[in-house]
Amino acid sequence: MSTTTSPTTPASAPETPAAPRSNQIMKEILGGSAAISVLAVVLALIAGGILIILTDERVAETSGYFFSRPTDTLGAAWQAVSGAYSALFRGSVFNYATDRGFAIAIRPLLETLSFATPLIAAGLGVALAFRVGLFNIGGRGQMLIAAAAAGYIGAYVPLPPVIHLVVALVVGIIGGALWGGIVGLLKARTGAHEVIVTIMLNYIAFYLVSYLLRTPGALQAPGQNNPKSGPMLDSAHYPSLLGPQYTLDIGFILVIVATIYVWYLLNRSAMGFQFRAVGENPHAAQVAGINVKSVYVKVMLIAGALVGLAGVQQVLGNFTGGFAAGLDAGIGFDAITVALLGRSKPWGVFFAGILFGALKAGSFTMQSAEGIPVDIVLVVQSFIVLFIAAPPLVRAIFRLPTPDGSFQWRKPVIARKAEVSK
Known part of the structure; x- marks a missing residue:
């Protein structure tokens, strides 16, 4: 009586454990259009801050002796940007500097909604x-x-x-x-x-x-x-x-x-x-x-x-x-x-309109309180359009994934291996 031996089957490769659901949710949030819009505004505000520094008289004065006392220039730059954006906040959301009561302090927010x-x-x-x-x-x-x-x-x-x-x-x-x-x-x-x-x-x-x-x-x-x-x-x-x-x-x-x-x-x-x-x-x-x-x-x-x-x-x-x-x-x-x-998207437009209303309402306070030209706000709006029109650029700057979980800013695997083998 002969016995038949079954051919040996190759050992199956161990299965890669699935990524946690929370990781996938975070990738979808970070790679979605809402995150791109928010980060585009952040980048635009950073670009606006750079322009404020470049046009500030105090920064220009202290930069003449930057290498002897660099802290003066850095302090002037910080004061210029923080003063401008705090004035923007006071003129568009809540005027915390007033002593005339809550009814006057909340008026900037209502001005923002009116402009919006x-x-x-x-x-x-x-x-x-x-x-x-x-x-x-x-x-x-x-x-x-x-x-x-x-x-x-x-x-x-x-x-x-x-x-x-x-x-x-x-x-x-x-x-x-x-x-x-x-x-x-x-x-x-x-x-x-x-x-x-x-x-x-x-x-x-x-x-x-x-x-x-x-x-x-x-x-x-x-x-x-x-x-x-x-x-x-x-x-x-x-x-x-x-x-x-x-x-x-x-x-x-x-x-x-x-x-x-x-x-x-x-x-x-x-x-x-x-x-x-x-x-x-x-x-x-x-x-x-x-x-x-x-x-x-x-x-x-x-x-x-x-x-x-x-x-x-x-x-x-x-x-x-x-x-x-x-x-x-x-x-x-x-x-x-x-x-x-x-x-x-309707609600996206609603909140975007409020943001632009805030920029418009706060720009007047920026100009009157800090001497910042209103044109800076227009530049910030232009930068928002620029970054909104280039989502791959925003993803590359913040190392964000696309909604499908991939990373467009990374080089292909073959290209990375070729660089390592050199």
């Missing part, structure tokens, strides 16, 4: 278009048309108090929506590039509103020659939220509602699914039965309405009585930065 209100509204409009693959840089034109429409109702059409405010608000939003809808319609019907169309519409809106502000009987205030509208009637003003001593008004509540609406639209509605599908791949969406041309028109109507809300804020809010053609104050273009920093 139109930035959030316009940023939502730009971000929504981004999600569909459209680059809406026509915020200035949409704001001007919305402001002109709402300003005309608010200044020259007397109505009962609550009705007056609602009508002016709705007319302004419709004006912004129609101006944005022109872009979507031309994109859908003729294939015109939205960047070119929005740039041209910005110029058209600016010169149109400028003409109306110089025309008696249109927008120009009666009895004056300046290109400025008449003051808004009291019944058309946004009511203040916390009293007349603060500039924060009901417009901030409206942008919170707008943020919730955009979040619901993108994440919980069938229309939002179509928007996201077209943004990912318009050709595949067309094959799947989605009317891409209709989506372009719809999204630009909604985006124009959101940007128009920012224009309405500028004329019905607590900023000014009448308005001129420069009422947009660069908000239409700052909204692009806000949308980029917020990664085109």
Whole structure:
């Protein structure tokens, strides 16, 4: 009776133990878009601090004898940067240096929210278009048309108090929506590039509103020659939220509602699914039965309405009585930065708008208290855009992984082995 012996099987390699779940979670957090946005702001503040040091007179004076007493230069550099950013904090969050009570100390935070209100509204409009693959840089034109429409109702059409405010608000939003809808319609019907169309519409809106502000009987205030509208009637003003001593008004509540609406639209509605599908791949969406041309028109109507809300804020809010053609104050273009920093996500745009509102509110305190030019804040904003547009650079500086857990900044394994073998 023969016995058969089974061939020996090679010993299996020991299994590599799986990494703890907590490590994977940390990699996803550190490699995600939120971490990149936060670190981009940190890098921008560092770059701004370097510029503050380079432009500070005391630092320049002490650097002349740096090698004999280097601590003087380092101390002056620290005082320049810490003084500037502490002034930024006092002017945008909480004025801890005042002795006039909590009501005055908290005023900078409310100023920040006031500055952030139109930035959030316009940023939502730009971000929504981004999600569909459209680059809406026509915020200035949409704001001007919305402001002109709402300003005309608010200044020259007397109505009962609550009705007056609602009508002016709705007319302004419709004006912004129609101006944005022109872009979507031309994109859908003729294939015109939205960047070119929005740039041209910005110029058209600016010169149109400028003409109306110089025309008696249109927008120009009666009895004056300046290109400025008449003051808004009291019944058309946004009511203040916390009293007349603060500039924060009901417009901030409206942008919170707008943020919730955009979040619901993108994440919980069938229309939002179509928007996201077209943004990912318009050709595949067309094959799947989605009317891409209709989506372009719809999204630009909604985006124009959101940007128009920012224009309405500028004329019905607590900023000014009448308005001129420069009422947009660069908000239409700052909204692009806000949308980029917020990664085109509604709540990301909301907090990015608050950050930029803080930079704007605090820049005045920086200038008055420390003599720091306001242009430094603009440079910081520009650096934020630079780092947001280059996530691999941010990951390389902070040695962060990508969301899939890999490290783009590391050399390939073969290249590292080749260097070791040399």
